[in-house]
Amino acid sequence: MSRTTGILLDSIRFTFAVVFSCALLTQAQAAPEVEAYVGQPLGVARVTVDVFRGEPSLPLNDERFTVVEKDGRAIYPIVKVEPARQFLRGLLGIETPRTVTLYFLFRGEAPFDVSVYSPVEQGVRIKPQRNPQGHLRLLSEWWKQLTERWSRLQKDPEFPPIAENFLVGTFSRRLNRPVPEIGGGLFGLQEKDSALQELFGGEAALLSVDRDMVIGTDDESQRLQDLPPAPNWPSPRIDETQFDEVEIEGLASHVPEECFYLRFGNFTNYFWFRDLNEKWDGDLKNMLLRRGISRLQSSRIEQQLSLKENVLSRILAPQFISDAALIGLDPYMRQGAAIGILVQARNNQLLSQDYMRQRRESLQKFSDATESTVTIAGQDVSLIATPDGRVRSYYAQSGDFHLVATSRKIAERFLEAGQGAGALASLPSFRKARQELDLKREDTIFAFFSEKFFQNLCTPEYWIEVRRRQQAAQQPLLVEMARYAAECEGLPAMTTDELIATGILPKDFGIRADGSHLEETKSGPVDSLRGAPGYFTPVGDMELKQASGAELAAYRKFLANFAEEVGEMPPIAAGVQRLPRTPEEDHTLMIDVLAAPLGTVKLGKLLDSLGDPIEERMKPIAGDVVSFEAVLDVPVPLIGGENQPHILFAGLRDFRSPLVVRRGAVAPNAARSELVRAYVGAWPRPGLLGILQGPDTAKGPEPQALGDQMWQAQAENFLLISFKPDVIQEVEPQLGFEPAERPAQVRFRVDDLTGKQVSEAVNALAYARARETSVAPSRLMNSLANSLHLPRDQSQEFAERLVDGRFVCPLDGEYELNESEGSLPVWSSSALPVANRFMLTEVPEGFKFSFLEWFRGMQGDLRVSDGELAAHVELKMTPAALP
Structure with missing residues (x-):
């Protein structure tokens, strides 16, 4: 930046500061501004008051800012957030008095008093007027503020916008206004809802289900139609003759090919996995940063299966179990997954006795549980179940292999697979994975998700039933929210029919194409076809032959989005080894992931830009905390556009960060050149760095100025750029290559952060x-x-x-x-x-x-070539991270 430009910018900032400060000071002295109009379905008001701050800084988006009326007449308040004002404050770096505007709806026509909290209480008199045009205008402003808040929370969720989502859906129907599309954020960089999130039941997808239920559908879309055939997915191109001699574990011959497969090799490894899962509260993401919600799925599954381990079972189980795995048809743990535990017995009699003991305990614990024998695939299978599904445990045996599952479908397919029909062991993609991640590795966990598993989730039967389950689970919660809304509006409505009559809920609310409905019981609501929420009958056990027009339209839209965003899901295998296995030493988790064959899967622009794998890597640079390198083959814009194959590398040096807390966030307190001690480089040509370098080509290894705040050097085809000339002097002599263990395009290292300034x-x-x-x-x-x-x-x-x-x-x-x-x-x-x-x-x-207390370093690499993706990660940790 030139000196003239800097002076000009300072002048603009000063002018803005004077004008903006005067405007705000004038506003701060003004009396509350009030505008209110009666109308249908409710009156609407806007009030602007001073912000009373008793603290250095105050965010307008916290929930202390609201409106309350003693008789509850003021409802659905929304705070107006002004992005322009926030931007100016950030630009000018000033704290000034300010005002806040709130919109709300109200009941009745008589004047009333409200308490406006900003965040300290201020009394304001509201005198509604009759003005249809004014009511329509102000109601539009309220709707705009509501949908903007909802959209903002959807794009960058600060908390689940459940109440906002309910109001947007309800008033979209009641005001006959479309729900706005959620934008892509600044420059369209924010990701929208994805087909994968919809497939696996992400939070945004669940909010969409809630919203659709309170918006409702027309009568025509409820007409039943036959299901379309499943998508015709291309078969993976695999030369099956390559895998004739591959060694396959016995369990895989009894696993259905459409099931996911987590194999532990022995029951000791299974207990280790269970303990790790329990230590991090059922979510391994907590190892990095704890989440705010503890889910209940693990305990529900354990209860349904009627299997509960104890100290004795930990001692005895390895003596009569030689191999163990978790298998399942789907990942929908939240409402009751089709899942099972498959084991290979050393001693059939002892194992059967232990399982039956645990099942009898379940019969004693649940008074309404019953035991029966059902015939599945021509064999007798033991079933313990309660009417609401809180217990649902099938126990099937095929030779030395025993399965306890929540799903009749899994039990059936387990018995069929054992007879050679559609077993995982025969699937070419599984045999290919077992060639790459072979049994000699002795993985603590081996996971495999076949292409059949993903394809099954995308069938109309599975996708539509999953959506019906979500509706059934959310229905009682939406009814409860609707009751609160009716109470807000002074409407005497408690039952679903009464809420529909008032318009709070749509006329088709709770109507599902399969005729299922909710029934109230002493233990809570129960779906007439699926059981209790959280314990629903597994998707694969539900018979589905017809669907409504609305369901089929939503399914076709999902398939179109899936084809555009994903293409197809490849088979995915992963192997996890823990070394050493003694609890006293630091551990290393060796994780290998293989996705092959990739087929038509869409990997994204970054992976599509990779060049060919190479068998060398950059030498480690002493003093680096984080390092990264990638082989790229991508057109370089602005400097000719031709492809420039090159290696792009970067490193972060240890440093004391100038980050401070400012205006509610951790922010830099220095010029950008002081923020980090880092470098980026390229070899053997500038490639993407040519955009930074411009016409000022570096000559020689000594640091040369590049613009106002950057430096560059070039020697032996290595280009190096940094904010700091001394970083270049430290790094440049160390640049070079060394042989790598595996060919790859992407490599990274993260050092042990113990004792580091960063x-x-x-x-x-x-x-x-x-x-x-x-x-x-x-x-x-x-x-x-x-x-x-x-x-x-x-x-x-x-x-x-x-x-x-x-x-x-x-x-x-x-x-x-x-x-x-x-x-x-x-x-x-x-x-x-x-x-x-x-x-x-x-x-x-x-x-x-x-994380800093258990993390001791990590390195890894990635290769995408020959129609497959392979990744290797080594994670070092202290025993504190593990059970």
């Missing part, structure tokens, strides 16, 4: 993220109270049912209602100091990022 910045960023995770449940609870007048002391219980889990503060706090003088009581975690409850203002000195 660990302070990592710790601060981790606290900021953990704080956001901690605050999310609080914001959901507060949002429900503000939006639907949910009693605040009941918000946690209802919110946890909405997310089907239990809130867990990642900072080890407890969620509690906190009151402050002049403000509404709000939920927050006891682990957050007052200064950090609503905006990050400081990183506590005692905070320690758990």
Whole structure:
């Protein structure tokens, strides 16, 4: 940046500061602005008041900003967020008095008083007027603010926007307004909902189901039609003759080819996996950063299967079990998956006796559980089940192989596979995976997801039933939200029919094409065909022959999106080894992943830009904390556009970060050239770095200026660029290549961060993220109270049912209602100091990022060639990370 440009920018900033500050000071002295109109379906009002700050900085997007009327007439408040004002504050770096605008709907026509919390209570008189044009305009503004808040939370979720999603769906129908498309974020870089998320039941997909249910469909779309045939997927191109001599474990001959397969090799490894899963609360993502919700799926599956381990079983099981695996037809744990435990017995009699003992215990625990013998695939199978599905355990045996499963379909296919019909062991893609990840590796965990597994999930029978299950599970929760909405609007409606009559719910709400409906029981709602939510009959056990026009239209849309975004899912195999196996030493997890053959799968622009794999890698650079290299073959824009095959590499040096807490976030407190000690480079030609380099080609190994804040050097076809000339001087003499263990296009290393200066910045960023995770449940609870007048002391219980889990503060706090003088009581975690409850203002000195305590380094590589993707990762950790 030139000196003249800098002076000009400073002048613009000063002018903006003067004008903007004067405007805000004028606003701060003004009386509340009020506009209110009666109309249908409800009156609408806008009020603008001063922000009363008792703290250095105050975010307008927290849930302390709301409107309350003593008789509940003011409903559905929305805070107006002004991006332009936020941008100017960030640009100018100033704190000024400011105002806040809130929109809300109201009941009745008589004047009334409201308490506007901003966040301190201010009394405002509302005098509604009759003005149809004004009502329509203001109602449009309220709708705009509601949908913008909903869209913002969908794109960058600060907490699950469940209340906002319900209101958007309901008022889209009631106001006859379309739900706006969720934009792609700045420059379209934000990802939209994906077909994969829809296939695997992501949060955005579940919100979409909720929204569609409260919007409703027309009568024509409910007419039943026959199901279309399953998609005609291309067969993987595999030369089967290559795998005739591949050694295959016995279990695989009894696993259906359309099941996922997690094989442990022995029961000791299975217990290790269970303990690891339990240690990290059922979600291995918690190893990096703890999530705010503890799911209940593992305990539900264990209850359904009627298998519960104890100290004795840990001792005895390895003596009569030689191999073990988890298998399943789908990953839908949230509402009851088709899953089973398959084992190979050393001693059939002892194993059968142990299983029967555990099953008898389940019969005693559940008074309505019964045991019966059912005939499946021509064989007798033991079934223990309750009417609502809370227990559903099939026990089948085929020689030395025993299966306990939640699904009749899995039991049937297990018996068929054992007779040679569609067994995983015969699948060419599995045999190819077993050639690459062979039995001699003795993996602690071997996982395989066949192309048949993914294809089964995409059949109309499976996809449509999954959607029906989601509707059945969400129906009682949506009814409960609708009751709160009816109470807000002063409508005497409690039953579903009454809520439909008032218009809160659509006329077709709860009607499913299969005729299923909810029934109230002492233990809660039960679906007439599927059982209790969370314990539904597995998808594969449901018979589906017809679907409504709306369901088929949604399915066709999914297939089109899947073809555009994914193409097809390849078979995926993974092997995990843990070395050493003694608990006292640091461990290394060796993880290998293979996706082959890739077929028509769409990998994305980054992987499509890779060049050919090479058998060399960059030599390690002393002092690097993180390093990365990639072989690229990509057209370089702006400098000719021709392909320039090259190696792009980068490294992060250890440094003390200038990051500080500023305006609610961890932000830099220095020029960009001081933010990191890092470098980027290319060999044997500049490639993508030519965009940075421009016409100023480096000559020689000594650092040369590149613009105002960067430096460059070039020697032996290595181009090096950095913000710091001394970084170039340290790194350039070390550049070179060495032989690699495997050919690859992408390689990376992360050093042990213990004792590194950069660990302070990592710790601060981790606290900021953990704080956001901690605050999310609080914001959901507060949002429900503000939006639907949910009693605040009941918000946690209802919110946890909405997310089907239990809130867990990642900072080890407890969620509690906190009151402050002049403000509404709000939920927050006891682990957050007052200064950090609503905006990050400081990183506590005692905070320690758990990841830093167990992580001891990582390296890996990636190869995409010959129609397959192979990745290898080595993760070093202390025993603290493992059970």
